[in-house]
Amino acid sequence: MEKVTKEVMGAVFFENGRILVMRRAPFMSCPGSWEFPGGKLEAGETPEQCLARELREELRIDAEIGEYLTENSHGYDFGTVHLCVYRVTSWRGEIALTVHDDMRWVPLKELADFPGLLPADIPVARALETRLG
Template structure:
């Protein structure tokens, strides 16, 4: 099972969603940014590293939300979400093709990767 972290980055009341490129698995689906946990790395270290690599942002992690286990046709994923805020940097997409800053109420209007849907729904219950 793949262990993958993701960041629900909140800034000025808006939430960051990124769109997978056409070259990635699940092309053009929306997701919270993050990536695969490497050996010897904590969940927090992984997420901070991945956001720096993918978005050129330094983030501070807040609350951890419940993990989601999802089985895709050819792999199984454990998605580990954290709510986060930007500390510094300027958003630059290294891998994704697009991004949106959205109010919470608009999040479910996007075509999310299946594993991210329960994360979105759990986040909508939070007070952030």
């Protein structure tokens, strides 16, 4: 089985010293794990277009995507996830869970140690603490 690299864009909602993370539902891969909202980059999309689309699909909001913040690559059994995260500067609508089963606003200083955070997201959380803290 050939290993793949998935280009994944993550959204950083940063408010009042806290960051939004979502819990993967039982029907998803890595169920019960926590992650930044977002998803896979499709052909022809910019990272910002990808995030705006994913946030419409997964959270039912219209988001303004701001600056690139950081990235990380992590190897899993199936292949590699290359995660790039961008700040969400504003959004319209109320967040609705469509593919996740829970969400939490986690203090930035606790994010890297948050139980169940996906391995690809941990170095990103550490970088965000340096960059946003």
